[in-house]
Amino acid sequence: MAKDEVLARVSADLQRGHYHPALQRLASLTAAFPADLEVRAARAALNRQVGNVVEAGRWGFLTEDATEAEIAAFERAFPSVWARLYALKLRADPTDSLGPAGRSRLARLTERAEREGPAPVSWTDAGPRPEAPSSWRDGVPCLLAFIAGVIALGLAGIGLLTVIRWLV
Known part of the structure; x- marks a missing residue:
């Protein structure tokens, strides 16, 4: 079904006072068109209407009409910056299509995500992800931690076998 048809059905649902089907339709549209600001604005407006x-x-985070109270409530509900970035359900960097307020909010969010780590934000087909290590040297600490873990497990196994032999 085309986006315009779904939006028309949402409008008809709202005229009849059927909020739940309207929310479901907008959720489906958001999944199909994650960067569409019109769909996001409609979903934000409906959620605003139902309280x-x-x-x-x-859903209003990237739009121009979200209030500071709404943004603050969203930030409280998703205290981790990366969780907030994932909650936006984006598949690609929408910066070019955003207005000034949405662009500013997204820029602040990605800057904070990069500062908090574990790595800079990289936009992939699946959405924002921490950037992969750029060289083999970036992976050395993980490799050393893995080796230490394997050694610790081996020693724990030897210790367990020794205790079992003493008991038997």
Whole structure:
């Protein structure tokens, strides 16, 4: 079904006072068109109408009409910056299509995500992800931790076998 048809059905649902089907339709549209600001704005407006401030902030985060209270509620509900970035359900960097307020919010969020780590934000087909290590040297600490873990497990196994032999 085309986006315009679904939006028309959402409008018809709302005229009849059927909020739940309208929310479901908008959720499906958001999944199909994750970067579409019109769909996000409609979903934010509907959540605002039913009193769900957190979801209004979530879906209005990239739009120009989200209020500070909605954004603050969204940030409280998703305290981790990476969780907030994932909650936006983006598949690609939408910066070019955003207005000034949405662009500013997304820039602040990605900057904070990069500062908090574990790595800079990389936009993939699956959405924002921490960037992979750039060279083999970046993976050395993980390799050393893995080797230490294997040695510790081996020693624990030897210790367990020794205790079992003493008991038998």
